[in-house]
Amino acid sequence: MAIIVQKYGGTSVGNTERIRNVARRVARYREQGDQVVVVVSAMSGVTDTLIKLAKEITALPDEREMDMLLATGEQQTIALTAIALQSLGIQAASLTGAQAGIVTDGVHTKAKIQNIAPHEVHRLLDAGNVVIVAGFQGQTEEGQITTLGRGGSDLTAIALAAALKADLCQIYTDVDGVYTADPRIVPSAKKISEIAYDEMLEMAGAGSKVMQLRSVEFAKKFNVVFEVRSSLNDNPGTLVKEETRSMEGVVVRGVSLDKNQAKVTLFGVPDRPGMAARIFKALANSAVNVDMIIQNVHAGSQPTSDLSFTVDKPDLLKARKVIDALAQEVGIREVVADENIGKLSIVGVGMKSHSGVAAKMFEVLAEEGVNIDMISTSEIKISVVIELSKGEIATRAIHRAFLEC
Amino acid sequence: MAIIVQKYGGTSVGNTERIRNVARRVARYREQGDQVVVVVSAMSGVTDTLIKLAKEITALPDEREMDMLLATGEQQTIALTAIALQSLGIQAASLTGAQAGIVTDGVHTKAKIQNIAPHEVHRLLDAGNVVIVAGFQGQTEEGQITTLGRGGSDLTAIALAAALKADLCQIYTDVDGVYTADPRIVPSAKKISEIAYDEMLEMAGAGSKVMQLRSVEFAKKFNVVFEVRSSLNDNPGTLVKEETRSMEGVVVRGVSLDKNQAKVTLFGVPDRPGMAARIFKALANSAVNVDMIIQNVHAGSQPTSDLSFTVDKPDLLKARKVIDALAQEVGIREVVADENIGKLSIVGVGMKSHSGVAAKMFEVLAEEGVNIDMISTSEIKISVVIELSKGEIATRAIHRAFLEC
Numbered sequence: 001m002a003i004i005v006q007k008y009g010g011t012s013v014g015n016t017e018r019i020r021n022v023a024r025r026v027a028r029y030r031e032q033g034d035q036v037v038v039v040v041s042a043m044s045g046v047t048d049t050l051i052k053l054a055k056e057i058t059a060l061p062d063e064r065e066m067d068m069l070l071a072t073g074e075q076q077t078i079a080l081t082a083i084a085l086q087s088l089g090i091q092a093a094s095l096t097g098a099q100a101g102i103v104t105d106g107v108h109t110k111a112k113i114q115n116i117a118p119h120e121v122h123r124l125l126d127a128g129n130v131v132i133v134a135g136f137q138g139q140t141e142e143g144q145i146t147t148l149g150r151g152g153s154d155l156t157a158i159a160l161a162a163a164l165k166a167d168l169c170q171i172y173t174d175v176d177g178v179y180t181a182d183p184r185i186v187p188s189a190k191k192i193s194e195i196a197y198d199e200m201l202e203m204a205g206a207g208s209k210v211m212q213l214r215s216v217e218f219a220k221k222f223n224v225v226f227e228v229r230s231s232l233n234d235n236p237g238t239l240v241k242e243e244t245r246s247m248e249g250v251v252v253r254g255v256s257l258d259k260n261q262a263k264v265t266l267f268g269v270p271d272r273p274g275m276a277a278r279i280f281k282a283l284a285n286s287a288v289n290v291d292m293i294i295q296n297v298h299a300g301s302q303p304t305s306d307l308s309f310t311v312d313k314p315d316l317l318k319a320r321k322v323i324d325a326l327a328q329e330v331g332i333r334e335v336v337a338d339e340n341i342g343k344l345s346i347v348g349v350g351m352k353s354h355s356g357v358a359a360k361m362f363e364v365l366a367e368e369g370v371n372i373d374m375i376s377t378s379e380i381k382i383s384v385v386i387e388l389s390k391g392e393i394a395t396r397a398i399h400r401a402f403l404e405c
Numbered sequence: 406m407a408i409i410v411q412k413y414g415g416t417s418v419g420n421t422e423r424i425r426n427v428a429r430r431v432a433r434y435r436e437q438g439d440q441v442v443v444v445v446s447a448m449s450g451v452t453d454t455l456i457k458l459a460k461e462i463t464a465l466p467d468e469r470e471m472d473m474l475l476a477t478g479e480q481q482t483i484a485l486t487a488i489a490l491q492s493l494g495i496q497a498a499s500l501t502g503a504q505a506g507i508v509t510d511g512v513h514t515k516a517k518i519q520n521i522a523p524h525e526v527h528r529l530l531d532a533g534n535v536v537i538v539a540g541f542q543g544q545t546e547e548g549q550i551t552t553l554g555r556g557g558s559d560l561t562a563i564a565l566a567a568a569l570k571a572d573l574c575q576i577y578t579d580v581d582g583v584y585t586a587d588p589r590i591v592p593s594a595k596k597i598s599e600i601a602y603d604e605m606l607e608m609a610g611a612g613s614k615v616m617q618l619r620s621v622e623f624a625k626k627f628n629v630v631f632e633v634r635s636s637l638n639d640n641p642g643t644l645v646k647e648e649t650r651s652m653e654g655v656v657v658r659g660v661s662l663d664k665n666q667a668k669v670t671l672f673g674v675p676d677r678p679g680m681a682a683r684i685f686k687a688l689a690n691s692a693v694n695v696d697m698i699i700q701n702v703h704a705g706s707q708p709t710s711d712l713s714f715t716v717d718k719p720d721l722l723k724a725r726k727v728i729d730a731l732a733q734e735v736g737i738r739e740v741v742a743d744e745n746i747g748k749l750s751i752v753g754v755g756m757k758s759h760s761g762v763a764a765k766m767f768e769v770l771a772e773e774g775v776n777i778d779m780i781s782t783s784e785i786k787i788s789v790v791i792e793l794s795k796g797e798i799a800t801r802a803i804h805r806a807f808l809e810c
Contacts (some may be wrong), residue, residue, distance in 0.1 A: 016461040053485060056421040058492035065491070068499050069484035072477035079474035080458060086470070087463035094473050099548060120548070143504060143525070 002034045002167035003125070007135065007157035010044035011174050012231040013077050016084075019043075022172075022231065023084035026130055030090055035125045037164065039135045039157040040081055042073025063108035067137075067147045071096070074134035074153070081132045093124045094132040098145065101163075102138035102156065110149035111138060113156075113218075116163035133160060151212025158215055162222040169224055171211065172231035177238030178203065178210055181255045185392050186399045192253060193236070196243035196349050199253045202381040206256040206345035216240065243349050251350040251357055252402040257395045258343040261291060262316040263373070263385060264309055264323060268333025271303040279307070279326060286322050288315045292343070292376040292383065304333070308374060310385060313339060341373065342391030345383040346398060358382050364401045370394045407439045407572035408530070412540065412562035415449035416579050417636040418482050421489075424448075427577075427636065428489035431535055435495055440530045442569065444540045444562040445486055447478025468513035472542075472552045476501070479539035479558070486537045497535040500525060502542035503550060506568075507561065509543040515554035518543060518561075518623075521568035538565060556617025563620055567627035574629055576616065577636035582643030583608065583615055586660045590797050591804045597658060598641070601648035601754050604658045607786040611661040611750035621645065648754050656755040656762055657807040662800045663748040666696060667721040668778070668790060669714055669728060673738025676708040684712070684731060691727050693720045697748070697781040697788065709738070713779055715790060718744060746778065747796030750788040751803060763787050769806045775799045 006026065013019050022038075030036050050069050054061040061069075078094035085092035101118045104111035124131045135153025138146050148155055154171055161169035178200065181189040195203075197220035204213050210228055219226055219240065229237025247253075269275055276295065283290055290309050297305045311319045316337060323335050351357050358375075361382055365372060370393070374385035386394055411431065418424050427443075435441050455474050459466040466474075483499035490497035506523045509516035529536045540558025543551050553560055559576055566574035583605065586594040600608075602625035609618050615633055624631055624645065634642025652658075674680055681700065688695055695714050702710045716724045721742060728740050756762050763780075766787055770777060775798070779790035791799055 016458055020462065050481065053421055053481075054488055057425060057485060057489050061488045062491050065484045065487045065499060068487070068501075069481055072480045075477045075480075076455065076458075076474055079470040080462060082470045082473070083459055083466045084462050086467050094470060096473075096550075145501075 003037065003164050004029055004034050005037045005039065005157050005161040005164065005166045005169045006172060007039040007153055007170065008041065008172045008231055009153065009174070010041040010047070012172055013040050013081065014044040016080065019077070019080050019084045022081060023088055023090070025231070026085060027088050027090050030130055036130045037121060037125070037160060037166070038081060038130060038132045039153055039160065040074060040077040040132060041135050041153040042070075043077055046073040046076065064144065067108045067145050070147050071134070071137045071145050074136050078132040078134045085130055085132075090130055091128050092130040092132060094134070095120060095124070096134045097137035097156065098139035098143070100131075100133045100160070102159070104138040104140060104146045104148065106140045106142075106144060106146065108146055111140075111146035113138060113148065113159050116159055118160065118163050121160070121164065151215055154211055154215035155218055158219045158222075158224050158226060161224045161226065162218075166224075169226035170237075171226055171228045173210065173228060174230065174232065175210065175228075176230045176233070176235050177228050178240075179254070180403045181395060181399045182257065185257060185395050186255070188404060189399065190403070192238050194239045194241065194247065195253055196247055197240060198243060198380055199347050199349055200240050202345070202347040202378070203254055203256055206258055206343070206347060206381065206383065248350045248353050251348050251354045252346045253348040253350075254346070255395055255399050255403065256345050256347070257391050258345070259388060259391060260313050261310045261341060261343050261385070262313045263338045263341050264311065264316070264319055265336045265338070266307040266323065266327070266332050266334075267336070268304045269307050270331055271297055271305045275330065276307070278330070279323070282322050282326055283319060286318055288319045288322065292374055292385065294374045294376075310341070310343065310374070340388040341385050342388045342394075343383055343385050344391065344394055344398065345381055346402060347381045349380050351380050351382070360401065361398065364397050365394055368394055368397045408442065408569050409434055409439050410442045410444065410562050410566040410569065410571045410574045411577060412444040412558055412575065413446070413577045413636055414558065414579070415446040415452070417577055418445050418486065419449040421485065424482070424485050424489045427486060428493055428495070430636070431490060432493050432495050435535050441535045442526060442530070442565060442571070443486060443535060443537045444558055444565060445479060445482040445537060446540050446558040447475075448482055451478040451481065469549065472513045472550050475552050476539070476542045476550050479541050483537040483539045490535055490537075495535055496533050497537060498529045499537040499539075500529070501539045502561065503544035503548070505536075505538045505565070507543035507564070509545060509551045509553065511545045511547075511549060511551065513551055516543060516545075516551035518553065518564050521564055523565065523568050526565070526569065556620055559616055559620035560623055563624045563627075563629050563631060566629045566631065567623075571629075574631040575642075576631055576633045578615065578633060579635065579637065580615065580633075581635045581638070581640050582633050583645075584659070585808045586800060586804045587662065590662060590800050591660070593809060594804065595808070597643050599644045599646065599652065600658055601652055602645060603648060603785055604752050604754055605645050607750070607752040607783070608659055608661055611663055611748070611752060611786065611788065653755045653758050655753060656759045657751045657753040658755075659752055660800055660804050660808065661750050661752070662796050663750070664793060664796060665718050666715045666746060666748050666790070667718045668743045668746050669716065669721070669724055670741045670743070671712040671728065671732070671737050671739075672741070673709045674712050675736055676702055676710045680735065681712070683735070684728070687727050687731055688724060691723055693724045693727065697779055697790065699779045699781075715746070715748065715779070745793040746790050747793045747799075748788055748790050749796065749799055749803065750786055751807060752786045754785050756785050756787070765806065766803060769802050770799055773799060773802045
């Protein structure tokens with residue numbers, strides 16, 4: 001008898017009709033004789049409504065109380081899902097995160113799971129129940145209710161799968177799986193049947209927002225194999241797992257285009273030791289997340305360097321403030337920001353054992369007349385910054401060259 | 406430093422503006438240096454919305470899951486109330502029923518409080534917080550979430566006041582307190598400043614629906630003095646407490662008219678031992694709540710009796726079904742139901758030491774031309790069943806005779 005953990009997001013449980021659909025799917029698995037644990041998010045819209053209520057009272061509500069408030073969203077869904085299963089004749093019982101034994105640290109609104117003691121989950125499973133667990137939430141050792149922050153329900157499912165030593169972990173979402181490229185940009189994009197954790201991480205980092213990084217990191221750490229699939233059909237999804245030898249046969253697993261980056265260039269930065277550290281420490285202190293960094297040094301009697309880096313677009317204003325303040329202080333000649341960029345990335349564990357991948361990528365872009373602004377590489381990823389208006393053409397050309405042969 | 410427990414119902418916390426008003430009131434007490442524990446209900450409408458969602462899925466949702474679902478209503482209010490207090494600069498922390506140490510039996514949707522272990526309430530109070538506790542809910546010894554049923558938040562407040570040995574327990578509602586009569590019927594009705602538990606119980610039983618019986622019973626059992634008062638103004642309310650010597654000086658504390666009763670009369674019931682037991686057992690088995698009972702025996706060779714009783718109007722149909730079935734079986738001559746009745750009651754602990762109260766009541770009614778259909782008396786209450794159309798005139802006359810002199 002296998003243990004299956006299934007996670008359904010807010011859209012999949014967005015109203016009672018959809019909750020019934022989820023129940024029917026769960027019932028099919030249960031009727032095959034497996035033990036099923038279902039993790040659900042709040043019904044779509046509920047969390048936003050609750051946040052709106054709190055903000056009606058004050059702009060900066062206390063985080064402990066926000067956790068108390070927001071945890072009710074998932075608690076409602078677990079009860080309704082259990083009721084829906086029972087109405088199909090399936091024995092079911094719901095558990096809050098706290099009841100399911102999910103113990104977190106005390107960092108409210110973005111708590112980290114420290115430990116899972118799923119006695120109650122096991123007890124209810126052994127008594128013949130489908131067990132419905134509230135995603136996104138847990139409690140501290142002292143019994144304070146906490147929430148896990150964005151993507152928290154995925155994390156709950158993967159952590160529970162690890163703790164229960166589940167045979168299968170399915171993340172149901174509104175897409176069919178992970179694609180070789182965004183099908184809205186590349187109509188010929190194909191669903192990927194298997195992807196390595198590291199590839200999934202680089203894809204997520206490159207702007208493919210199927211899942212939050214930390215859920216994939218957690219799955220990698222505890223070696224939880226999981227499948228990303230659609231709650232709207234029965235198509236097999238994408239299996240995310242440890243890298244295997246056979247995966248290396250494919251050089252490029254996927255292409256992604258991140259339109260959400262902006263570039264900041266600092267011209268004439270005094271070329272002194274510790275200058276870069278000072279700049280990026282100032283940005284980090286302001287919680288600006290920097291992605292790519294490039295530096296060129298101009299030789300001369302008073303050597304200076306030009307420094308470019310990219311940040312998420314919403315952080316650009318904050319980044320400019322930090323840099324403008326610093327520019328005066330240390331004598332940077334000019335600061336220029338550019339929002340019209342796109343970051344194009346190719347990802348694949350096969351790159352480790354294949355040479356000439358970068359050269360081929362640059363060649364394809366050159367053929368399309370796309371100018372490369374910045375380059376950054378890792379063992380399994382190559383990213384380039386290009387003009388935003390050329391982003392989609394470039395993505396299609398790269399997909400054609402690497403994934404349609 | 407006194408401990409004050411305040412309870413606010415669903416209307417008082419019906420939106421964020423009202424929650425702010427509650428917070429302002431709580432803040433005033435806190436600023437006087439007292440320790441304040443606030444018990445809140447779900448925002449008005451929230452519980453109904455949740456019930457509606459469950460009923461969209463199935464007509465008879467599981468009671469364990471309904472508790473899981475409904476408990477979220479109060480949990481939302483405690484968080485919002487804490488946030489509102491904090492926005493006024495008052496240190497506050499919320500607790501679910503479970504976190505507040507409210508332990509109940511396992512009878513879902515109508516659990517009974519078994520025990521309160523308010524360590525966490527004390528800890529938070531001692532750390533300088535106003536503590537906001539979710540009404541209406543608790544958990545079993547095994548950690549199952551339960552709800553207390555109708556009027557449950559009042560019960561939470563009174564039980565917490567007992568457990569904390571609070572100096573004051575205030576039940577905030579949308580009326581100013583308990584009145585000598587319903588002011589909509591008797592414009593000259595006056596607010597009662599002090600009332601004995603037993604009087605309050607009889608008033609509630611007589612149709613004055615300020616509070617549920619069981620909260621008053623609980624308060625009486627643990628001798629919790631509480632005040633019923635309005636959340637819309639600062640008027641003193643009605644203090645409900647142990648009977649004192651001075652209370653006996655007032656013969657009649659209040660008058661109430663219950664328009665929600667119906668009368669069933671059984672003519673020609675065979676006058677055999679056990680006949681009444683059989684009739685009322687059958688009604689009890691069908692969960693029909695019988696209030697007043699009158700029986701007259703007609704002597705003769707085959708003695709029969711006429712039996713009348715009153716039930717809540719919504720139960721009349723069920724009662725008729727039970728009685729009609731029985732009528733055939735045991736040979737009852739005729740069954741007549743009458744919905745056009747009113748039950749008029751006067752209540753007062755002073756009746757114990759005053760004679761002639763009933764006689765005076767009957768005399769006043771006779772002067773008004775009101776015919777008395779049934780009579781029932783207890784030590785501190787006299788109830789009569791009269792024609793519904795004369796109910797309000799009779800109530801005013803009785804109020805004039807006993808309470809306006």
